[in-house]
Amino acid sequence: METTQNVQVGRALILGATGGIGGELARQLRDAGWEVRALARTLDAAEVERDGIVWLRGDAMDRRSVVDAARGCGVIVHAVNPPGYRRWSELVLPMIDNTIAAAAATGATVVLPGTVYNYGGDAFPVLREDSPQRPTTRKGAIRVELERRLEAATAQGVRTIVVRAGDFFGPRAGNSWFAQGLIQPGRMVQTVRVPGRPGVGHQWSYVPDVARTMVELIERRHTLAAFASFHMRGHWDADGTQMAHAIQAVAQRHGLHPRLRRFPWWLARLASPFVPTLRELMEMRYLWRVPVSMSNARLETEIGREPHTPLDAAVEATLKGLGCLPQTPNGAHF
Template identity: 65%
Template sequence: MSLDEETRAKTALVLGATGGIGGEVTRQLLASGWTVRALTRRPPAEAAQAAGAEGIHWIAGDAMHASDVAAAAEGCAVIVHAVNPPGYRNWAGTVLPMLDNTIAAAIAQRATVVLPGTVYNFGPDAFPVLHEDSPQNPVTRKGAIRAELEKRLRDATMRGARAIVVRAGDFFGPRAGSSWFSQGLVVPGKPVTTIRTPSSRGVGHQWAYLPDVARTMLALLERRDTLPAFCSVNMAGHWDEDGTEMVNAIQRVAARHGQQAAIKPFPWWAMPLIAPFQPTIKELLEMRYLWKTPVRMSNEVLVRTLGTEPHTPLDEAVEHTLAGLGCLPTHVARK
């Protein structure tokens, strides 16, 4: 392999580098010696602060513009597609066009696209345990879009691109951005006094610690030449068997830092009243079924591929998450 080929092999474009998963993947790529480019509509200094990383090559551009993505991706072997419109604004009108721009760039560069996946693209016929080849018959608008994202990526592998889809549960982590953990369970920036539990009694729920998701993506990228052109894997993450393990872990961690927190039900009754004024709440209501029905992921393919799944113990992951949200004393380390 020539020097230019070696450089290209470890050069990635990240779309969404200032977001939760995009930022985490970016930081881990940089730590592993990758050259990372990122599109931004912000001033570079502001974008770098939001991403929490130094060493990114910031490129002015917009993921909605095909020419911007194509120019930024030139010479890249990997495109991490982790971009989403903030606050779910015009989600349906932007998500697919942005992926189409990524696909076009990936085909031109013969690059590998990495996509964070979810459980949304599966319907009741695939529950309660999801496998990589489970049927994708979603029953929600958001789920239909997610299924279409994967379909378009699969089709793109017939035209020269490659794709890795890593499906995981609800994200949590020090820099996870908008998430159920930060929007529903605790209040960022304040000590933990009340923990809200969205689950129906006894219903299990799938969680994924963001640094573990990024480590999984990086491990798969390092093996990408040995993977199928379209590779999809599920992460087991943290399975909350009865809907109480996560809130109990938050309560334990908070108590170790002198915070006594009460666990209370999430106020689902108030959400329909707020939804007309907050698009995010409307999206949360659409996905409420995941708090009423246990949906678990099998990680057999991932373990077969990597030998193991990156996994941070729950209390440790929760502590770093609460620290990152500003809920614990400032001396607590953030990872």
């Protein structure tokens, strides 16, 4: 797809622009010529322009701030989530209600990064857009209700694009299993932890690829169904160890020699009563016990080939961005 550079093609509001997918999509829309606004709770002034993005002071939990920020926008990206998986039952649904109100008032299309939490075991191992959504977890039930509200809002003229992908990784992916579970950001790679069972496949998605997919769908938004859902294939780790081995191989090219170890689920279980984030992660452990992948047939019918960065390049960029590789590679080839 060719994108006209430096030509304003619309105005978009990003909720969650300080996070991984929200920040990446904000930058890609900016580079594609969009005027990008981002809502942030902590700003020194009511409005700040930085790196070609206009930052507005406001809170996704405050309907008036969301509606005001969305004025004149053709797209609202709802990439905001409670940090550390905490307070989902209090925050997730009120935030989407505010986004729906803003979209109804402005005629904007909502773009939502979806999750696999919506699905239970009866939908595995291959998820399609029409797979049954019968989650077995509290967070999954909340996400199903979130999407139900968006679909119901089509009666108010609200249009939505949902892009569902695997576990995120990338140079600025924010909270992710890659950064929280497999390696330690800010430290040279010494150990790579493997959360899944041997032989159990797992799906990963490189954040820049996800954002590029969203940009392509946003450019087609007027031709899509009022509530359009798409799944990405991303990087399928067929035996559950390919990602860990890719990290190990990249690190070795930079003079490091990390070892692979099983993720200490037993320790996470012991600490979970005292660490809310670990407690929430334990609830989603079932996604590491069974293979879960997604079919991207509908996506490729719509846009052609799914954006896809080779795994080795994606892992290297991620480790560099997380500060896990030496500044000067040892024996690396360019």
